[in-house]
Amino acid sequence: MSFFKKKEDKRENNFENFPPIGGLMVSKMVVDEQIKPRFMYREKRMSPEDSGWRIFTGFEGEEYTDDPSNIGIYNPSTILKIDPSIEDLLFKGIGSVYEKTEDSTEWYKVSDFEMEDDYMVTHKLTENWLIDINNLFERRVEESRDLLYTTGDKSVRIAIWNEEGKSKEAIYAERNQDIENRNQTVSKTLMTFDFSDAEVARLGYMIQEDDNDKSYRVIYGFSIIDRQVLEVAIYFDDEEDLDWAIETWKNIRLVDTVA
Known part of the structure; x- marks a missing residue:
């Protein structure tokens, strides 16, 4: 079976067989409003069930993100159905930071984002x-x-x-x-x-x-x-x-x- 066939099968399966990396903490703008992510970073896990990934649309203000009710914990398959472009990024390690400027542009690696545990x-x-x-x-x-x-x-x-x-x-x-x-x-x-x-x-x-x-x-x-x-x-x-x-x-x- 070819690589492209495997990728196609994964789309048809709606990512339900995606590896169990843990839950994603995601802005509810992504899920409730179906706005694709444009900023994501992976920090140290808070628990074994946590992947460490924090995912945002880039449109959230400080007041929005400070409200815990605006952030949800989701299975990777849920977010991948909204934006399959993050599939390969989810395998990147702790300390990874990625951003994109438009929905149609490519993700790029960010090097100047400061994480709390980065020392x-x-x-x-x-x-x-x-x-x-x-x-x-x-x-x-x-x-x-x-x-x-x-x-x-x-x-x-x-x-x-x-x-x-x-x-x-x-x-x-x-x-x-x-x-x-x-x-x-x-x-x-x-x-x-x-x-x-x-x-x-x-x-x-x-x-x-x-x-x-x-x-x-x-x-x-x-x-x-x-x-x-x-x-x-x-x-x-x-x-x-x-x-x-x-x-x-x-x-x-x-x-x-x-x-």
């Missing part, structure tokens, strides 16, 4: 490690005990384990050998990295991974000290987020390096 925070991971990360990232501990930070389209997974009796140099040599010898038929190494300094040895590599819906880049990085390894896997959809991914890895640091 850097420092989290203590263990007695040895800290991370500086944007507060927009949701944090949870997985069943594997890995720590996950995610906005939906960008994710940071962290695992830490001990290598008893091994020096930083010995662990580095082992990891470096593993990277050089990794199986390229499974996924090709796109880039390798070495950001080592006097205190922490940092090396890693980037590959592309695919699932049923999309392709994305992943950096696997190892931050190494004597007798311990912190492994980070950083996932991102947009190639332009490479600098963000590298900076996030570097922002995982030893507790005693804090000024």
